[in-house]
Amino acid sequence: MNFELDPALAALRDEVRRFIDDVVIPEERTVEEEDREGRHDTLRRLQQQARSAGLWTPHLPAERGGRGFDGDAGYQAMAVAFREMGRSPVGPRVCNCDAPDQGNMDLLLRHGTPDQQARWLDPLCSGDITSAFAMTEPSPGAGADPGNLRTSATRDGDHWVLRGRKWYTTGGRDAAFLIVMARTSHDRRGGATLFLVDRQAEGLEHVREVSTMAEPILAHRESEFALHDVRVGPDAVLGEVGDGFAMAQERLVPARLTHCMRWLGLASRTLSLCRAYVVSRESFGKELARHQLVQQMLAEAASRIHAGDLMTHHCAWLLARGQRAEARTFSSMAKLEVARTLCTVLDHAIQIHGGLGYSDDMPFARWYRMARAARIADGPDEVHIAVIARDWLRGRLDV
Numbered sequence: 001m002n003f004e005l006d007p008a009l010a011a012l013r014d015e016v017r018r019f020i021d022d023v024v025i026p027e028e029r030t031v032e033e034e035d036r037e038g039r040h041d042t043l044r045r046l047q048q049q050a051r052s053a054g055l056w057t058p059h060l061p062a063e064r065g066g067r068g069f070d071g072d073a074g075y076q077a078m079a080v081a082f083r084e085m086g087r088s089p090v091g092p093r094v095c096n097c098d099a100p101d102q103g104n105m106d107l108l109l110r111h112g113t114p115d116q117q118a119r120w121l122d123p124l125c126s127g128d129i130t131s132a133f134a135m136t137e138p139s140p141g142a143g144a145d146p147g148n149l150r151t152s153a154t155r156d157g158d159h160w161v162l163r164g165r166k167w168y169t170t171g172g173r174d175a176a177f178l179i180v181m182a183r184t185s186h187d188r189r190g191g192a193t194l195f196l197v198d199r200q201a202e203g204l205e206h207v208r209e210v211s212t213m214a215e216p217i218l219a220h221r222e223s224e225f226a227l228h229d230v231r232v233g234p235d236a237v238l239g240e241v242g243d244g245f246a247m248a249q250e251r252l253v254p255a256r257l258t259h260c261m262r263w264l265g266l267a268s269r270t271l272s273l274c275r276a277y278v279v280s281r282e283s284f285g286k287e288l289a290r291h292q293l294v295q296q297m298l299a300e301a302a303s304r305i306h307a308g309d310l311m312t313h314h315c316a317w318l319l320a321r322g323q324r325a326e327a328r329t330f331s332s333m334a335k336l337e338v339a340r341t342l343c344t345v346l347d348h349a350i351q352i353h354g355g356l357g358y359s360d361d362m363p364f365a366r367w368y369r370m371a372r373a374a375r376i377a378d379g380p381d382e383v384h385i386a387v388i389a390r391d392w393l394r395g396r397l398d399v
């Protein structure tokens with residue numbers, strides 16, 4: 001077993017880290033403040049710098065302007081690059097690899113027809129538009145159990161008519177199109193289809209922005225939509241009719257792994273930020289760093305970040321070997337562990353900084369509110385636990 005990072009990947013890590021440290025982090029508060037005012041001047045300037053630095057959509061094939069991390073083998077390069085980008089909450093967007101666009105690009109790249117790619121993928125890759133993925137519905141519709149899918153698509157000649165309601169469509173307000181999952185039959189496995197729906201389509205109502213625990217930032221704002229007889233042509237079907245559940249699953253495995261990469265970056269930055277306070281602040285006659293209960297929090301954070309890194313790299317390695325089926329359970333493990341790690345590390349950082357940590361003078365409270373969603377989105381903890389236990393009980397998990 002060789003734990004040494006390939007020299008090319010180590011160089012990539014250092015390159016992205018320098019860009020995030022020197023260019024993005026000094027401007028992240030400005031990007032956030034401008035976003036609150038609906039302006040994106042600084043974001044656009046940073047995105048231009050990412051292009052010049054060769055860090056724009058690096059996950060895409062070279063002919064689409066990326067660095068060729070595409071395909072399963074690219075997940076190891078992604079694990080390195082996305083972790084560094086994730087150290088800033090705005091880093092992934094600056095490099096045009098943020099969720100949900102990055103996963104949607106992946107889907108369009110694998111399954112889009114040339115016409116669909118020209119209409120939606122090209123402007124998505126160039127950063128001219130953004131996109132959203134609409135699977136989840138208010139109760140009693142699809143949620144942790146996608147089998148509850150209620151939004152329907154019925155044939156009308158060679159067209160389809162979509163009816164239903166979606167919520168938690170991240171980035172839906174500003175997206176140019178939505179990938180909508182709708183029921184096309186009652187078949188348990190083949191009952192869903194993905195549709196590319198123009199955000200301006202007649203009958204697609206943006207009901208509201210759902211106010212959540214986290215402050216909305218860039219595309220990370222949650223929308224609710226009503227689909228009132230939205231009529232789309234046969235060219236709106238992404239992939240094959242009936243492949244919706246399988247394609248969503250195919251999107252989710254790598255998508256949850258790329259979340260892990262970004263979350264580990266943020267957890268690692270959070271821990272680094274603790275260093276300055278624990279060595280400078282004194283309590284009961286000694287530095288905080290010398291109190292064992294503080295050391296316990298630091299050690300737990302460091303160990304769990306390291307464990308998360310190993311799990312994420314292992315899963316990326318499985319994908320690189322084309323072992324998608326095996327990667328599935330390990331991606332559930334990584335997602336479960338890393339989502340909890342991010343929340344724990346941020347909680348420890350708040351605790352270690354006391355009142356300062358709870359205040360907005362430090363970023364931890366803001367990041368924690370955002371991070372808490374990690375244990376719910378892309379499948380809540382409990383569903384991943386159930387998947388891991390099921391596969392272990394069936395003897396499919398060799399641990």
Ligand SMILES: Cc1cc2nc3c(=O)[nH]c(=O)nc-3n(C[C@H](O)[C@H](O)[C@H](O)COP(=O)(O)OP(=O)(O)OC[C@H]3O[C@@H](n4cnc5c(N)ncnc54)[C@H](O)[C@@H]3O)c2cc1C
Binds near residue numbers: 137142145170377379
């Ligand atoms: C910030 C954020 C962004 C999101 N972005 C998107 C997006 O872009 N597109 C999209 O389609 N969806 C998105 N989602 C939705 C997300 O995928 C769902 O919230 C998630 O799948 C859970 O579904 P639900 O909220 O309906 O929870 P429910 O299905 O109502 O489940 C509620 C709770 O029940 C428990 N539970 C459920 N199943 C089990 C089980 N098998 N065993 C034990 N306990 C269980 C869990 O504790 C779970 O949290 C987002 C969610 C969040 C919070």
